[in-house]
Each structure stands twice: as structure tokens, then as C-alpha cells.
Amino acid sequence: MKVLVIGGGGREHALVWKIAQSPLVEKVYCAPGNPGIAELAECVGVAADDIDGLLALAQREGVDLTVVGPEVPLTLGVVDRFQEAGLEIFGPNAKAAQLEGSKSFSKDLMARYNIPTAAYGTFTDHAEAVAYIQDQGAPIVVKANGLAAGKGVVVAMTEEQAIQAVDEIMVDSVFGAAGSSVVIEEFMEGEEASFFAFTDGRNILPLASSQDHKRIFDNDEGPNTGGMGAYSPAPVVTEALTEEIVETVVRPTIAGMAQDGCPYVGILYVGLMIKDGKPRVVEYNARFGDPEAQPLLARMKSDVVPVLQACARGELTQTSLEWHDKAAVCVVMASGGYPASVDKGHEIRGLAEAAAIDDLIVFHAGTAEKDGMIVNSGGRVLGVTGLGDTVASAIDKAYAGVEKICWEGVQFRKDIGRKALNR
Ligand code: AMP
Ligand code: GLY
Numbered sequence: 001m002k003v004l005v006i007g008g009g010g011r012e013h014a015l016v017w018k019i020a021q022s023p024l025v026e027k028v029y030c031a032p033g034n035p036g037i038a039e040l041a042e043c044v045g046v047a048a049d050d051i052d053g054l055l056a057l058a059q060r061e062g063v064d065l066t067v068v069g070p071e072v073p074l075t076l077g078v079v080d081r082f083q084e085a086g087l088e089i090f091g092p093n094a095k096a097a098q099l100e101g102s103k104s105f106s107k108d109l110m111a112r113y114n115i116p117t118a119a120y121g122t123f124t125d126h127a128e129a130v131a132y133i134q135d136q137g138a139p140i141v142v143k144a145n146g147l148a149a150g151k152g153v154v155v156a157m158t159e160e161q162a163i164q165a166v167d168e169i170m171v172d173s174v175f176g177a178a179g180s181s182v183v184i185e186e187f188m189e190g191e192e193a194s195f196f197a198f199t200d201g202r203n204i205l206p207l208a209s210s211q212d213h214k215r216i217f218d219n220d221e222g223p224n225t226g227g228m229g230a231y232s233p234a235p236v237v238t239e240a241l242t243e244e245i246v247e248t249v250v251r252p253t254i255a256g257m258a259q260d261g262c263p264y265v266g267i268l269y270v271g272l273m274i275k276d277g278k279p280r281v282v283e284y285n286a287r288f289g290d291p292e293a294q295p296l297l298a299r300m301k302s303d304v305v306p307v308l309q310a311c312a313r314g315e316l317t318q319t320s321l322e323w324h325d326k327a328a329v330c331v332v333m334a335s336g337g338y339p340a341s342v343d344k345g346h347e348i349r350g351l352a353e354a355a356a357i358d359d360l361i362v363f364h365a366g367t368a369e370k371d372g373m374i375v376n377s378g379g380r381v382l383g384v385t386g387l388g389d390t391v392a393s394a395i396d397k398a399y400a401g402v403e404k405i406c407w408e409g410v411q412f413r414k415d416i417g418r419k420a421l422n423r
Contacts, residue, residue, distance in 0.1 A: 003305070004029040004058055006078065007048050007069025008037065010332070010365035010383035011290035015067060015304075016041045017361065018297040022305040031057060035374055036364025051078050058087055065090065067308055068266075071287050075101040075147065079265075090308040091266040092286050096257060099264060100286040103145050103183040110281060113256035115249055117281040120185035126170050132184055133162045139187035142166055144175040153224065155187065190275030191419070192282065193237050194230070194292045197250050197270075198307055200316035201263030204250055205307065208299060208323050209237035210292045211419065216339055218415045225339040226380055229416030231329040231391060232295040235423045236274055245272065245279045253284070265311055294363050294383045295328035326359075329394040329417045330385040331402050335366065336409020338379040342366075343409045347373045348381070350405040359387040360401045376407055391420040 003025055005015050013036050020028050020040045031054055033043030046053040049072050058066055066082060068074055068091035077094035091097075098105040104122040109115070122145070123129035133140055142165040144152030152175050156162035162184070168174045169182050192214070196207040211234035216222040237245070249270055257264040269285035269292075288296075297304070301322035310316040336343040344366075351374060354362050363385060366378020382405065386397025395417040402412060 001025055001064040002027045002029065002062060004031065004054075004061070004063040004066040005041070005069060006031055006054060006066065006073055008032045008034045009069065009290055010363045010380065011288050011293040012069040013037050013363040013365070014294045014297040014383075015069060015288070017363070018300065018304050019067070022303045024303070024305050029057070029061060029063065034364045035367050035369045036362070048073050049076060051076055051081050054078060055081055055085060055087075058082065059085065064088060065305070065309055065312065067091070069287065071097065071100050071147065071285065074286050088309070088312050090312045092264050093262075095262040096264040097286040099253075099257070099268075099284040101147050103143050103283070104181065106284050107183060107185075109253070109256055109260070113252045115252050115256075115281060116279065118186040118188050120183055122181060122183050124181045126166065129166045129170065129182055129184060130163055133159055133166070136184075136186070138162060141185045141187055142169065143183045143185070144169045145181040145183055146175070146177060188273040188275070188280055188282065190273040190280075191236050193234055193272050193274055194289050195237065195245050195250070195270045195272055196288065196292070196296065197246070197268050198311050198316065199254050199264060199266065199268055200311045200314045201258060201265045202254070202314070203316040204246070204254055205316060205318055205321065206242065206246055206250065207296055207321065208232050209234040209242065210289070210296055211236065212289060212292055213413060213416055216413075218413050223339055225334075227289065227291045227332065228334065228413045229329070229331045230289070230292040230295050231327065231394065231417045231420060232292070232299055233327060235420050238277075241274065241277060241279065245270070249279060249281060265314070290365075291330045291332055291380075291383045294330040294361075294385045298328040298330075298361060298385050298387060299324050299326065324387070326387040326389060327391040327394040328385055328387050329391065329398040330363070330383045331398045331412055331416045332365075332380050333382040333384060333402060333405060333410055333412045334380050335376045335378065336411060338411065342379050344377050345370070345375050346408040347375055348405065348407045354384065354401040354404040357397070357401055357404075360397055361385045362401060362405070376410075381410075391417050395421075
């Protein structure tokens with residue numbers, strides 16, 4: 001069969017890498033892809049948000065299954081359009097993708113179905129938002145309601161910071177229409193973890209545990225990013241906790257969406273805060289995590305393609321996935337300046353030397369080809385993913401790869417996975 005993957009980041013490189021290994025698959029296309037993906041798939045220059053272009057591509061090439069990587073095409077209704085045209089596609093439709101696209105939608109769903117999360121209020125009126133902050137006190141969290149590329153959240157340690165964030169979102173409109181309303185919520189303490197489950201709208205198939213590193217600097221300092229590294233399995237998510245997450249969060253979310261008339265199909269990403277062994281939801285995403293997809297897919301032993309197909313068809317009967325015994329650690333190498341303005345266009349050296357290391361995969365995210373060289377072209381540039389018998393040895397493996405690679409301005413965290421070792 002022919003499979004099309006939409007997107008061009010590290011997550012999509014990992015998806016293409018895994019899908020291409022399936023005995024069911026004869027050809028993989030990726031739109032738009034990147035130079036790393038181009039080694040495994042035919043990259044086609046159609047942007048991930050060009051829904052007409054994507055549909056035309058799938059029809060022209062006779063694609064049997066399309067897999068959506070990023071959230072933007074989901075919220076733009078790529079799934080609806082493909083289904084109307086009779087094409088098979090993995091991901092939630094536009095209505096269900098509001099779980100990620102609208103914070104108030106997801107908070108209201110959690111309230112309705114008693115899914116544990118932070119207390120909150122939604123405001124379209126500036127004065128009411130400020131009054132709520134003054135009433136609740138700090139620390140408190142201010143979020144633009146719509147999609148803001150992971151940057152619309154301010155964890156405010158003082159009331160002044162929180163009010164300033166409301167001003168920026170509602171008055172200065174730094175996130176445009178995404179900030180016409182704000183969600184203000186209780187600050188949750190604890191350790192964050194990411195939990196993923198495949199679903200066909202009714203049945204669920206949980207993945208192994210994983211943990212992201214959202215802050216730019218070591219020891220979780222500095223501003224939030226898209227994610228600076230991830231690993232799997234994550235010991236903070238014990239077997240008992242997995243059970244609790246599935247029963248108190250994942251099942252009621254999927255059942256609630258179905259009950260509300262917008263069944264959710266695809267992969268559900270639950271961002272969790274864990275405190276005293278209890279999970280609470282920080283956010284939902286309507287897609288695979290990036291970088292979490294890299295270590296998770298690197299460890300996945302089962303063929304992913306039948307799972308993607310079963311979800312898209314509403315026929316998910318498989319109840320478990322097989323995993324390699326090894327742990328996987330992905331260290332993100334980012335451009336200078338990230339997560340603010342990014343210093344691009346520098347030659348990346350050492351890719352071949354890193355790729356020659358056993359049990360190491362270099363996933364491309366923000367790379368481009370220029371004059372026969374690979375250069376950095378985005379914020380997050382590479383996801384260097386190592387496998388090892390333990391998290392400790394996977395960390396060593398990933399950093400052995402990182403050491404081989406350099407470009408001007410490169411930055412990466414030196415403590416990815418250390419939280420697992422501290423347990
Ligand atoms: P979000 O985009 O909602 O995932 O938020 C980005 C990051 O902000 C999360 O990964 C957390 O680190 C932090 N965050 C969001 N909401 C809360 C909360 N209610 N309490 C504490 N931290 C939060
Ligand atoms: N790793 C965070 C995200 O994918 O949103």
C-alpha cells in the first residue's frame with residue numbers, strides 16, 4: 001500500500017521511519033517532509049496546511065492511507081475533506097480536534113465528565129479576567145484560548161505577571177484571534193508526563209510511557225519550548241498510575257467525546273501533572289507529541305500501520321502493543337536563539353558520523369538542503385535518539401551522537417532523561 005505522512009518535523013521523520021518498515025507498505029510519501037525524511041520517502045512540496053494540495057496529491061498518487069502529523073491541518077479539517085472524498089485518513093476531524101484547538105472546549109469537557117484537571121475560568125472580558133486573578137491570587141496560569149504554537153501559556157508567579165499576560169493576550173493581541181478569550185487556571189505542582197493512546201472513537205490502545213522536557217535550559221529553567229528532549233519508558237508513570245490514567249482520564253475523554261456527538265479518532269495526547277501518584281490533565285493534544293514520538297516509535301516493536309488503519313476504520317480490536325525491551329532517549333538539538341528568534345542557514349556537520357553509531361537514529365526536524373549541504377532551517381533542528389538496555393545507557397548513546405554533530409549557534413540540554421535516573 002501507499003502511505004502519505006503530512007508534516008515535516010521530527011515527529012513526521014519518526015512516523016515515516018516506522019511506517020516504511022511495515023511489510024504492508026510499498027511506498028511512503030511525505031508533504032512537505034525534510035532532507036532526513038527524503039532518505040526514506042518521496043517528499044512532495046505541498047505545505048502541511050494546504051488542504052486542497054494534499055487532497056490532490058493523495059488522489060493523484062493513489063494513496064491508500066494518510067497520516068496527519070501536526071495539529072494545524074487537523075483543525076483546518078483535513079480529515080473531514082479526505083473522508084468526504086472517500087479517502088482513508090488517520091486523525092481527528094475538525095470538530096474533535098478542538099480538544100487541542102480550544103482550551104475552553106477541553107476544559108468544559110473535563111468539567112462535564114469529572115476528568116481531573118486544574119480549576120479554571122474562561123473570560124472574554126478583560127476586567128473580569130483581572131478580577132478573577134486578584135480573587136484567586138498567584139501562582140496562577142494564563143492561557144490564550146486558541147492555538148498559539150505552544151507559546152500561549154504563562155505560568156505567573158505573581159498577580160502582576162498574570163495581569164500583564166492577560167494584557168498581552170487580550171489587549172495587545174500578541175496571539176491574534178487565539179487570544180480573544182483567555183483561560184485562567186489553578187497552578188498545579190508536580191512532575192509532568194505525556195500519555196498517548198490510539199483510538200478509533202470507542203476503543204483505546206495505550207502506548208508506553210514517556211516524558212518530555214519543555215523548558216529550554218537544564219533543570220527545567222527558562223521559557224517553554226515545543227520540547228527539548230524526551231524518553232521512554234518514564235518511571236514516574238508506574239503500572240498502577242497507567243491504570244489510573246487510562247480509567248480516570250483516557251476512557252472518560254473518549255467516551256465523553258462520543259457522547260457529545262464528536263467521536264475522537266486518532267492518537268490522543270494527554271499532558272499530565274503527577275503529584276502524590278495522582279494524575280491531573282494539563283492539556284490535550286490531537287496528535288503525536290514531538291519529540292515524544294521519536295523515542296516511542298523507536299521502541300515500538302508492533303507494526304504501526306495496521307493500528308493506524310484500524311483506528312481510521314473504526315475497527316480497533318488490538319488491545320496491546322509490543323515494545324522493545326530497550327529504553328530510548330531523544331535529545332533535541334536546536335538553533336541558536338530558540339525559542340525566540342532563530343539563527344538559521346548554518347551548515348550542519350557530523351551527521352554521517354553520528355548515523356554510523358549503532359542503536360542511534362538522527363531524526364531531522366528543522367533542516368534544509370542548500371548548495372549540497374544540510375543547514376539548520378527551524379527552531380528545533382534534530383532529534384538525536386539513542387537506544388540502550390537502561391535509560392542511563394540510552395542517555396549515553398544519544399549524547400554520543402550529539403557530540404559528533406555541530407553547527408554555529410547550536411544549543412541542547414545536557415540533562416535529558418536525568419529525571420528517570422533520580423528515581
Ligand atoms: P500547555 O500549552 O497547556 O501544555 O502549557 C504549557 C506548559 O505550561 C505545560 O507543559 C506546563 O509546564 C505549564 N502549565 C500549563 N498549565 C499549567 C498549570 N495549570 N499548572 C502548572 N503548570 C502548567
Ligand atoms: N512535546 C510537546 C508537544 O508535542 O506538544
